[in-house]
Amino acid sequence: MSEHEEHATHRLGFYLLIGFTLLVLTIVTACVAFVNLGPFNPVVALLIATIKATLVILFFMHVKGASEKLTGVVVVSAFFFLAIMLTLSLADYLTRAWK
Amino acid sequence: MEHATHGPELVHQFSDAQQQKNSASLGMWLFLVTEIMFFGGMFCAYLIYRISYFNAFAAGSQQLNIWMGGINTAVLIVSSVTVVLAVRAAQEGKRKLLVAYLVITILLGLTFLVIKGFEYKEKFEKHHVPGSTFNFTEKFDDNGKQIPVDSKNAELFFSLYFVMTGMHAIHMIIGCGLFTGLAILAWKGHYTSTYFTPIENGGLYWHLVDIIWIYLFPLLYLISRHS
Numbered sequence: 526m527s528e529h530e531e532h533a534t535h536r537l538g539f540y541l542l543i544g545f546t547l548l549v550l551t552i553v554t555a556c557v558a559f560v561n562l563g564p565f566n567p568v569v570a571l572l573i574a575t576i577k578a579t580l581v582i583l584f585f586m587h588v589k590g591a592s593e594k595l596t597g598v599v600v601v602s603a604f605f606f607l608a609i610m611l612t613l614s615l616a617d618y619l620t621r622a623w624k
Numbered sequence: 625m626e627h628a629t630h631g632p633e634l635v636h637q638f639s640d641a642q643q644q645k646n647s648a649s650l651g652m653w654l655f656l657v658t659e660i661m662f663f664g665g666m667f668c669a670y671l672i673y674r675i676s677y678f679n680a681f682a683a684g685s686q687q688l689n690i691w692m693g694g695i696n697t698a699v700l701i702v703s704s705v706t707v708v709l710a711v712r713a714a715q716e717g718k719r720k721l722l723v724a725y726l727v728i729t730i731l732l733g734l735t736f737l738v739i740k741g742f743e744y745k746e747k748f749e750k751h752h753v754p755g756s757t758f759n760f761t762e763k764f765d766d767n768g769k770q771i772p773v774d775s776k777n778a779e780l781f782f783s784l785y786f787v788m789t790g791m792h793a794i795h796m797i798i799g800c801g802l803f804t805g806l807a808i809l810a811w812k813g814h815y816t817s818t819y820f821t822p823i824e825n826g827g828l829y830w831h832l833v834d835i836i837w838i839y840l841f842p843l844l845y846l847i848s849r850h851s
Contacts, residue, residue: 537709544705551697551841555690558846561767566850570842578835585708586831587824593646596653603657607664611671618672 535584543584550577633819645821652825656832663836666791670784670843680777682848683764684785687752692743693845696736697837703732704834707827714824717817719810726807726823729830733800740793747782754783767850785844792840795833802826 554573562569583589588600638644674681710725744753751759760778763770806826809815815823 535712537712540705540708540712544701547701547704548698551694551701554842554846555694558690558842558849561850567842567847570847571839574839574842577838581704581831581835581838585704586828591649592642593649595646595650599650599653599657603660606657607660610661610664611668614668614672615675618675 540584543580547577547580633821641818648821648825649828652828656828659832659836663788663791666784666788667839667843670788673780673784677774677777677780679764679766679771680773680775681781682766683762683771683773684752684760684778684781685844685848686765687750687762688785688845689743689746690845690849692739693841696739697841699732699736699739700834700837703729703736704831706732707830711820711824711827714810714815714820715817719813719815722810722815722823723807726803726810730800730803730807733796733803737793737796737800740789744786747786752782754779754786758782788840788844792833792836795836799826799830799833802829 550573554570557569557573558566560566582600588597591597634641634644638647706725706729710722710729713721713725747753751757758775758779760773760775760782762778763772765771803826806823810823
């Protein structure tokens with residue numbers, strides 16, 4: 526039991542490092558927004574956002590090393606169903622201009 | 625059957641404290657799934673309308689204050705760090721440190737809301753709030769080319785902007801209320817190194833609200849910016 530709990534929290538320095546990484550990524554994404562990458566601007570912005578969200582979920586929300594393995598399944602299924610909603614909706618709207 | 629040493633918080637339907645804690649955590653995550661789908665629907669609407677009325681949405685996005693949005697992103701990230709440190713303090717049974725981190729988190733949450741308030745004030749002054757006073761004459765700056773846009777479509781952008789950031793702000797207000805309750809109970813000594821599930825689950829809620837902003841910031845403020 527205590528073995529599981531030790532996995533759940535980390536040292537102070539580790540949390541500060543993750544927080545610092547998140548702040549750096551925020552500055553990076555704000556700067557990249559002013560560089561013209563054509564159609565890749567949204568791609569890069571969403572990629573950086575996803576990296577940030579993943580860091581928060583794995584290390585701040587303790588999904589990595591969680592004692593309840595079902596938590597990971599729930600998290601993955603949440604984003605899976607979100608992906609279904611977004612993909613099917615956009616598959617419709619993005620292809621309407623194709624004649 | 626031998627009774628394990630546990631606090632009064634263990635209710636009879638669970639076999640031990642760990643099982644009760646895992647159940648509470650799983651239930652919290654299931655709630656967060658509904659939150660992800662709730663905001664997901666708004667993100668989906670935003671993406672579809674952005675594709676349909678690209679120029680108007682880009683023009684609207686370029687009018688947002690990137691500094692206030694960026695500083696608010698940083699404020700939320702720091703608040704997420706203080707939340708995770710609060711959970712850590714709770715696990716180590718440090719009551720005063722726990723209360724201190726919870727109070728700092730609430731203050732950071734309020735800072736976010738105040739900055740958001742100034743941002744909304746700017747929108748009112750520029751007549752960018754949807755409704756009878758809405759007036760949008762700005763053009764879409766497409767790498768130096770000034771393209772006029774339909775103000776009706778720009779109004780749709782600002783409608784989605786206010787609904788999404790407003791819903792997020794309501795979640796922040798709820799989070800601050802939640803954390804105030806947790807701080808009071810923590811001060812009274814409700815939480816020990818073996819029982820701090822409400823702190824953990826409150827933290828999960830706060831982190832999710834942070835993650836939603838992590839996506840709102842690039843989608844609303846950044847992706848139409850380059851010039």
